[in-house]
Amino acid sequence: MFQRRRSAVALRHVAFEGLGLLAPIMEHEGWNVSFCEAPVDDLSHSSIRDADLLIVLGGPIGVYETDSYPFITREIDLLERRLAQGLPTLGICLGAQLMAKALGARVYAGEVKEIGWGSVTLSDAGHASSLKPLAEGSPVLHWHGDTFDLPATAAGLASNENYENQAFAFGNNALALQFHLEADPRQLEEWYVGHAVELAAAKISVQELRAKTAEVSKIVARQADRVFTRWLAQLGQDQSTSKAAQAR
Template sequence: MPSRRLSAVALRHVAFEDLGLLSAVLDQAGWAVSYCEAPADDLTDPVIEKADLLIVLGGPIGAYEDNRYPFLGKELALLERRLARDRPTLGICLGCQLMARALGARVFPGLTKEIGWGRVDLTDEGRASSLSPLAEEDAEVLHWHGDTFDLPDKAIRLASNAAYENQAFAFGKSGLGVQFHLEADSRQLEEWYVGHAVELMAAQVSIDGLRKKVAALEQRLPSQAGRIFTEWLRPLAIGRESVSRRSVRRPPAAVSADCTR
C-alpha cells in the first residue's frame, strides 16, 4: 500500500498572497497542499489542526489587531497549540509575526516601512540553517512590512538587517518564521502591485522600480526558494513519515470543502 502523502495547509489572509514559488517545491516533494482563507474559514477545523505542516502567509494587517479582526484570536490559539507541540509550522511576513506573538513576544509598528528587495545578514545559526543560500553575494529577498517583533523566548535569531534586528527565527525543531518573502515571483507580484496600490503610493515606492528589480533577479529566485525550502522540508518529511509508521493505521480524514480553495 502506498504511503500517505503528507498534508500541508496554507492559511491565506488575502487571495493574491499565496504560496508562490513554494507551491512547486511542495508539489515536487510530494506534499498534498490545501488553502484555508483565514478571515472566513473555520480555523478549528481538524484538517488544519492535524496537518503535517501549517504555513501562515502574509497580509496587510497587524498581528496585534485582533480587536479589529476577531479571527486573529483563533489563528493565534491555533499557532499556540502547534508550536507548544513542536508541530511543523512556517510563518511568512505576517505569519512570522503571528508566530512570534503566539510565543508570547511583542509585535509592534516599526520605525520604518520596509518595501523592496535587499539583503539580510545571517547569524551563525542562520548560516548553519536552511537559509544559508542567503549568505551568497547575489542573494536578495523581498521585504514588505511595517511591523516587527521581539525575539520570542527560546527562539533562535537567524537573520537581521540594518532596519530590523529580527528578520527570521527558528523555534524548536520544526518552527521557522521569516519576516521577508522568499516565495514571491514576478507574475505573483503583479497582483501585489494592484492589491497594495494604496500602501505603495503612501510609501512613495515606485512600482516600476520594483518591476525592474525583480526582472533582474528572476533567474535566481526559483532556485533560491527551491534550495531553501527543500532543505527545510526534508527533515520534516522524514520525521512525519517516521511518526506515521509508528502510529496505528487509520483511514485519512476527508478534507473539508472550506479548506481546499
C-alpha cells in the first residue's frame, strides 16, 4: 500500500547551520524536507504553518534581539500557534530558545559560553524519552551563550554542570534541544569559518576543536540516528492514533 511521504520544513537562520546528520535520517524515515530562510521568507505561508513537522535550526542571535531582527517575533508567533495545536515541532539551539519563549519562558544571556563537545545528564523524563541513548555520557556539541527557564508546561529532559535546562519536551510532539545533536562532523569546518569571530573572542582553539571532533565523529553519527529515529517514529505513532480516533 502506498504511504504518503510527510512534509517537513526546516527554518534556517544561517546557511551553514543545516540539518547535518538529521538529513539522511529524515530521508530514510520517509520525510520530504524543504528549507525556509527565516530572516526573509513569509513565515505565515500555509506550507510552513501547516507542515507535518517544523524544524527550527540554530543561529548566532538572541531571542531577545527583536529590535535588531524583527523576524524573530514572527517566528515566535508561528511557534506559539503550532505548539498550541500540538503540531510536531523540533527546536535546536536557537530553535529551542524560541520554543521556550513561545511557551512563555524567559530566555536570557547565560553566565558561561559553551562551545565544544561535552555531555548532558538526563532526568527521569529524559531516560523515558527518545534521548535515552544519551544516558551513558555520550558526546554532544554545545555552541551557545544564551539559556532559558523551563516552560511551566514542559518536561525537562537534560541538564549539565553549567545549565539546568538543556532539553525539554512539550506534550508528545515537541522536542527542544539546546545542544547540537544533528551536527555533522564533516560539515563543522563551515562552522569554524562562519563563527570565526566568536571562536576567537572565546579563545577557543579551532585545532583542538577539530581534533576532538575527529575523535567523536563515529559515536555522534550513531547516536543521532538512534535518537532522531526514535523521535520520528513516535511522531508517526501519535499521528496515526490521532487520525484513527478522528475516523471513528
